[in-house]
Amino acid sequence: MIEKIINSVLIVLFSYILLKLIKYFLKKIFNITRFDVRYENTLSSVLSSISYYIIFIASIILILREFQIVDVTQFGTLVTGASIVGIIAGVASQSILKDIFNGFFMLFEKQIQVGDFVILNEEFRGTVEEIGLRSVSIRDWDLKRITLSNGTITSIQNYSKNxxxxxxxxxxxxxxxxxxxxxxxxxxxxxxxxxxxxxxxxxxxxxxxxxxxxxxxxxxxxxxxxxxxxxxxxxxxxxxxxxxxxxxxxxxxxxxxNNVHIAYPTHINILNHDNREL
Structure with a gap:
């Protein structure tokens, strides 16, 4: 059991290092490209998000394999594991798929990019910091980080379109x-x-x-x-x-x-002073 726990910790550690390496190499690659800076930052954000989900799922499978819950070499166990995943996915698939599809549409249509100043849903305004498969994060004037699921974004006002x-x-x-x-x-x-x-x-x-x-x-x-x-x-x-x-x-x-006066509302109050003695 101790060996399985150690192996699981190593898997998590290796996944973390791998994710950091991917982000490092993405940064190096985009440093030598000639794309627009905002477009590069957007691609880097999206690719990092995809890498995160892939590594996360792979890590879960490997950890489950360590505890002999799922064995990818045995068809029966794999089907059982796939069934479990299918049940979980069935519960959350509707919102997840909506987030992912909306995210792809926003990216392919270039509705927003990292670095754009936007107003989302006519309520949240700020600079786009991160675009992922499922969510968009913006930083508002007070430097609060606001994260919205892609599926909940119904309107975008972009102040950074040329x-x-x-x-x-x-x-x-x-x-x-x-x-x-x-x-x-x-x-x-x-x-x-x-x-x-x-x-x-x-x-x-x-x-x-x-x-x-x-x-x-x-x-x-x-x-x-x-x-x-x-x-x-x-x-x-x-x-x-x-x-x-x-x-x-x-x-x-x-x-x-030039002695030009801007208009402003004025009020005239008429006061009636009654000085009669009672």
């Missing part, structure tokens, strides 16, 4: 001169196009396809405090959030310099 459109709305008081507002926003667009000229989405010839520009007045009815103006610009996806923040900041700076 290009993103920056859309910024700003409401300005109706009393402001529209021409003055448009001139200020034009100044903002010029500054953004200059600051982000390297990151604007370009054609194959290097020409900017959709630089920052004034989209126009987009609402004068729904809000009583002011008219809504909108500016847009198409940017490389990895610069989207920084461009969005900088655009909003530049609007505030430019409006303050």
């Amino acid at each position: 290009k993103m459109r920056v859309v910024v709305h700003v409401r300005v008081s109706y009393e402001e001169d529209p021409i003055k507002v448009l001139n200020s926003l034009e100044e903002v667009c010029c500054i953004m196009n200059d600051n982000y000229k390297e990151y604007l989405y370009k054609s194959s010839s290097g020409e900017s396809l959709s630089p920052f520009k004034i989209y126009g007045v987009t609402d004068i009815e729904r809000n009583p405090v002011g008219a809504q103006y909108t500016i847009t610009g198409v940017i490389e996806s990895y610069k989207y959030f920084s461009a969005l923040r900088d655009t909003k900041l530049q609007i505030l700076i430019t409006f303050k310099k």
Whole structure:
């Protein structure tokens, strides 16, 4: 019995070392390839996940063989072991197969890759850290690691697909001169196009396809405090959030310099002071 336990421990130890070696060689192989970095990280994550499951199953079979529960050299014992595995698989197969199929579809359709910033199920947002056969792990803004089964992922919003459109709305008081507002926003667009000229989405010839520009007045009815103006610009996806923040900041700076007032709700309270003595 002691010998069987020692052999089982050795099997576990060997499996652990083998898994580490596979991850090491995968890293070395992808260091000499010329794939996109995110694509390499995704392949490495998936292959590591597949290796884990294969080594895990093989280790279980070898340990069961040590205790003479399963013997791959004897057909009867193998059938018995396969039956046990079949019963277990039958219980969990529905969710497992759903996770695996969804995972393959996400990979083959390149819906997400390691390093992408995504919003899953319109609730969980963060950077993809790991993609496996059964689950996806993301790291959110608070650095919490969130893991979702592939089968539970119903929607994906990917902010890392080559290009993103920056859309910024700003409401300005109706009393402001529209021409003055448009001139200020034009100044903002010029500054953004200059600051982000390297990151604007370009054609194959290097020409900017959709630089920052004034989209126009987009609402004068729904809000009583002011008219809504909108500016847009198409940017490389990895610069989207920084461009969005900088655009909003530049609007505030430019409006303050040009004495343009952003609209905000105001309330007038009328107080009736009764000074009569009772």
